[in-house]
Amino acid sequence: MRIPILKLHNYLLISIQIDLDDQSAIQFQEDLLNKIYKSGATGVVIDLTSVDIIDSFIAKVLGDVVTMSDLMGAKVVLTGIQPAVAMTLIELGIHMQDVQTALDLEQGLIKLRQELEG
Amino acid sequence: MPKRVDRIVLDNSDVIIKNWLKIVSENRQNDYTSSISDELFQSTNREFVNVIFDSLASGGGLTKELESFSERLVNLGWPLSYLTDGLQTFRRVTIDFVLSQHDQIDTDFFSVILDRVDTWVDPIINKLVNEYSGSWEHTVSLQRVALQELSAPLIPVMRNITIMPLIGTIDTERAKQIMENLLTGVIKHNAEVVLIDITGVPVVDTMVAHHIIQAAEAVRLIGAKCILVGIRPEIAQTIVNLGIDLGKFPTKSSLRKGFETALELTGRTIQREKKQETIVEDIMNQLTEG
Amino acid sequence: MELKPCVNIRQEWDIVGARQLGREKAKELGFGTVDQARIATAISELARNIYLYAGIGKVYFEMVDHLGKKGLKIVAVDEGPGIRDLSQVMQDGYSTSGGLGAGLPGVKRLMDTFEINSEWGEGTEISAVKWVR
Structure with a gap:
């Protein structure tokens, strides 16, 4: 199952709406990096509103994708992490220290814009 | 033989009650009920001993009167030890009294006395303890809910x-x-x-x-x-x-x-519409102008 | 004996299957959404460990009842290589597979009880319980 990546000006928008298995997560990582390379996007919003579980593996893939995108010159913001997911991650001991977050897609875009222009 | 014990106790209820009241009042000195007025304490004692005897007269065990009496004390916040101590004292006083009525006592009769008095007192104590602990558990669970409610308002x-x-x-x-x-x-x-x-x-x-x-x-x-x-x-x-x-x-x-x-x-600042000093200045100016 | 719901872990997709079944069971038992997420995540970690280190194993679920308290017990069993040093795997940040090393200590934090039995060369059995609040 492939996750669609939408382009809007120089932003890429992704809404993850499936229960991520390991293979799809890695596929997504690859697809996103390729898309950044091809489109030259400078900002990425990954919306996790409909994701109801993130385990240590998915967290690692997401953390990696943020670092990798950064290397390629694209800032990533994760949005819409559910309270239950956030609590579970913290209890697992995963803090995602270097990852930018925002409440929703709108706030995420505002944050990206501030970062890229300010 | 148990009937004989019953009869002795019931026939001499006056003496037993008198002894009981005396001991309970003496025990009160170093006691948890010190905040309760003497009058109330005495009348409660009398009521208490009457309910005990009512219970005995009706064959022992728990009666409606005893139940409502203990319920009332629970609600008034009397300590449980008042009731249990009172009943233990009753046990002692009654046994002492029955024994004092006989010059010679064989062990069989002695055990009958103990047994008889126990079957009066024990079910009552058990019931009271249950009643009290039930009421405590209820209070604790209510408080836990209350605590959760005030837990963290946003x-x-x-x-x-x-x-x-x-x-x-x-x-x-x-x-x-x-x-x-x-x-x-x-x-x-x-x-x-x-x-x-x-x-x-x-x-x-x-x-x-x-x-x-x-x-x-x-x-x-x-x-x-x-x-x-x-x-x-x-x-x-x-x-x-x-x-x-x-x-x-x-x-x-x-x-x-x-x-x-x-x-x-969130990109906001606080601004006062007019500084207080300027307001004072304005007033001063108005005064000097006038 | 009551048949326990069970998921065999043979391929990566079974990890998703196991946590979905676990979440369903947790919901049935009356767990709140946060606890459902905790349980599903714990199952995901345990199932992934089986897949990564033992290759084949199973995860099963059990409704437990202790003094009127209801709970869900997760048991993950495999006949893989076992764990050489138990105290090491319970350390935060320890990983032999390049992961985050949050797996087992994380599961312990997510659940209420946690027990691990492992014999080097004999396989591993991990059981963990979450009580309904």
């Missing part, structure tokens, strides 16, 4: 800014509850900044600090900012002495300062 004070005042001791169970309320509240109110006010938390040890840090990190994950406010001097001291690192998120000594930071973070 107050939206302005668009995108909410405040969570924490009050009282924080244990692991409560910390989880607080975190849940905090996170769902942030989503519900669409808060960009949350102020956690710990003015009302008496002690901040490593465990409490750990829970607060976890909550702040979870808030960051869902996309909002957390400011810890209400850090009193002694709390700042313990935090540093315990080696707790709160460096990752902003802290402020008072809610007011924290709120100012929150305004800054």
Whole structure:
């Protein structure tokens, strides 16, 4: 199952709406990096509103994708992490220290814009 | 033979009651009922012993009267030991009295007496203890619910800014509850900044600090900012002495300062419409002109 | 004996299957959404460990009842290589597979009880319980 990546000006928008298995997560990582390379996007919003579980593996893939995108010159913001997911991650001991977050897609875009222009 | 014991006791109820009242009043000296007036204490004693004898007359065990009497005392907040001590005294007084009626007693009769008196007193004590502990358990469970309700309110004070005042001791169970309320509240109110006010938390040890840090990190994950406010001097001291690192998120000594930071973070500033000094100046000018 | 719901872990997709079944069971038992996420995540970690280190194993679920308290027990069993040093795997940040090393200590924090039995060369059995609040 492939996750669609939408382009809007120089932003890429992704809404993850499936229960991520390991293979799809890695596929997504690859697809996103390729898309950044091809489109030259400078900002990425990954919306996790409909994701109801993130385990240590998915967290690692997401953390990696943020670092990798950064290397390629694209800032990533994760949005819409559910309270239950956030609590579970913290209890697992995963803090995602270097990852930018925002409440929703709108706030995420505002944050990206501030970062890229300010 | 048991009937004989019954008859002796019932026929001599006056003497037994007199002895019982005397002992109970004597015991009162060093006692939990000292806040109760003498009058009330005496009348309650009389009522108590009457219900006991009513119960005996009707063949022992628990009667409606005894039940409503104990229920009333529970509600009035009389200590359980008043009732149990009273019944133990009754046991002793009654046995002493029955024994004193006989010059010679064989062991069989002695055990009959003990047995008979026990079958009066024990079921009553058991029932009373159950009643009391039931009422305590009820109170405790009510209080637990009450505690949960006051656990952690989240107050939206302005668009995108909410405040969570924490009050009282924080244990692991409560910390989880607080975190849940905090996170769902942030989503519900669409808060960009949350102020956690710990003015009302008496002690901040490593465990409490750990829970607060976890909550702040979870808030960051869902996309909002957390400011810890209400850090009193002694709390700042313990935090540093315990080696707790709160460096990752902003802290402020008072809610007011924290709120100012929150305004800054959401792109707002406070402006007074007219400075007080200029108002005073205006008045002075008016006066001199007039 | 009551048949326990069970998921065999043979391929990566079974990890998703296991946590979905676990979440369903947790919901049936009356766990709140946060606890459901905790349980599902714990199952995901345990199932992934089986897939990564033992290759084949199973995860099963059990409704437990202790003094009127209801709970869900997760048991993950495999006949893989076992764990050489138990204290090491319970350390935060320890990983032999390049992961985050949050797996087992994380599961312990997510659940209420946690028990691990492992014999080097004989396989591993991990059981953990979450009580309904």
